Amino acid sequence: MTVTAVVAAGMALLAIAPASAGTTLGASAAEKGRYFGTAVAANKLSDNTYVTILNREFNSVTAENEMKWNATEPQQGQFSHTNGDRIVNHGRQRGMLVRGHALLWHQQQPGWAQNMSGSALRSAAINHVTQVATHYRGKIHSWDVVNEAFADGTGGGRRDSNLQRTGNDWIEAAFRAARAADPGAKLCYNDYNTDGINAKSTGIYNMVRDFKARGVPIDCVGIQSHLTNTVPGDYQANIQRFADLGVDVQITELDITGSNQANVYASVVRSCLAVARCTGITVWGIRDSDSWRTGQNPLLFDNSGNKKAAYTSTLNALNSGGTPVPTTPGTNPTTPPPPSTPPPTSGPGGCTATMFLNSWTGGFVATVRVTAGASAITSWRVTITLPSGAAVTNAWSATNTGTTGTTQWANVSYNGTVAAGQTTEFGFQGTGTATGPSPTCTAS
Secondary structure (H helix, E strand, O other), X not given: OOOEEOOOOOOOOOOOOOOOOOOOHHHHHHHOOOEEEEEEOHHXXXXXXXXXXXXXXXXXXXXXXXOOHHHHOOEOOEOOOHHHHHHHHHHHHOOOEEEEEEEEEOOOOOHHHHOOOHHHHHHHHHHHHHHHHHHOOOOEOEEEEEEOOEOOOOOOOEOOOOOHHHOOXXXXXXXXXXXXXXXXXXXXXXXXXXXXXXXXXXXXHHHHHHHHHHOOOOOEEEEOOEEEOOOOOOHHHHHHHHHOOOOEEEEEEEEEEOOOHHHHHHHHHHHHHOOOOEEEEEEOOOEHHHOOXXXXXXXXXXXXXXXXXXXXXXXXXXXXXXXXXXXXXXXXXXXXXXOOOOOOOOOOOOEEEEEEEEEEOOEEEEEEEEEEOOOOEOOEEEEEEOOOOOEEXXXXXXXXXXXXXXXXXEOOOOOOOEOOOOEEEEEEEEEOOOOOOOOEEEEO
C-alpha cells in the first residue's frame, strides 16, 4: 500500500525544502538521511486541509490504492495510470520521494486475473510487473514488488494464493522482472505481523537470505507495523537482523491504536533511527478520518487535522537523533548514487559465462554471469543457443542479436569493463523452456 517518489540513479534529486528543519516530520527525518512519508489517496488531493498537512509535514508519498493491480490494469492489457500519476506528480513536484505500492498482491486483483491460473496467470503477472514498473521508471524510490505472500500462524510458510499456485519461484520471477523494468528503483518485499522475531518474519528472513545468496535482486524489506498499544520487545532486533543481510528496512504502513499511542510511536521511531539501514517511515494516512482502521484513531492528526500527542512524541523522537544512514552509493534515500567508476584495465583477457535459470511452465528468466579470466577485460560477447520453442521476450544489462536459436549478447556501456577474476551479470526473460544451453564467452 505504498508509493514513493525518488529519481533514478544519475538524475538530479529534487531538493527537500529545509525551511522548517527540525519542526516538521519530513524535515527532521531528512536531517538524519531518512524520509518520513504517508499514504495518499488521489481523491483527497482536492481537500485543502489534507493537502496542507501533506505538503508541510512529509517528504515521501505512497499511493494507498491507486497503483495496485485492479487500479492499474482493470482489463487485461489495458492499463490506467491516471490516479497513480496524480500522486506521483504531486510528490515529485514538491521534492518528495515516492514509494510504489504494490506490483503483485493476492488481494485487489482485477476480476480477469482472479479467474486465471497456472502459466497464463504467471505470464500475465510478470507482464503486469513489467508494464507498470516501466511506466514509472525513474520516478520511484522503492517498489513493493510483492505484498503479503507469507501466511500467518506458526509455520512461517507461504500463503496459499492463485499466485503461489503458479510455482514457488513466482516471487523471484517478479523481482527479476521489476529489476529489468526499473533498474534504478529499490525492490522491496512488504508484509504485516512481521514486527517482531516470529515464525512469519523468520520465513521472510530466510527467503531474503536465500535471495541475497543467489543474486536475486532484492534491496529492502517493508515492515508494515499496524500496532495496537504496544511494540514488540524485539522490534529493533528484528529490523537489525534484516539489515545485517544487506538490505534496507522501511517501516511502510505505520498506524497505532490504544491509550499508549504516543509512547509506541516514539518507540518505533527510536528503533528505526537506531539501525543505520532503516531508511524511512511511512504512516498509513494523515488524519484519523483518513485511516482504514475506522473509528480507532490510529494516526498523528485528528479528524480536523490538529496535531495529536502522538505527533509531538514522534517529532521529538526524530529530533533526538540516531544512527546516520550510510552514505555509500545506493543506500541513502535522499541523495542519488554517484556515477560508477570502472575498475582499471590491464589488457585483453578471456572470460567464462554461466547461466542460471528460473523456470516455470511456459516461461523462464535467465541470469548469465560473465567472469573475467586472469586479466581484466574491456568488452565481452556471449553466445547462447536456445532450444527449439524458446524465445527471448525482454532483456537487461546486455544487447542481443536474435531471439530464437543462436543468440548473441554483448555488454552495454556500464558493464563491459570487468577486473581480473571479477564478474558482471545480464539477464533475459523468455517463453518456452530454456534448459540445456551452455553459453560461451569471448572478450577483449
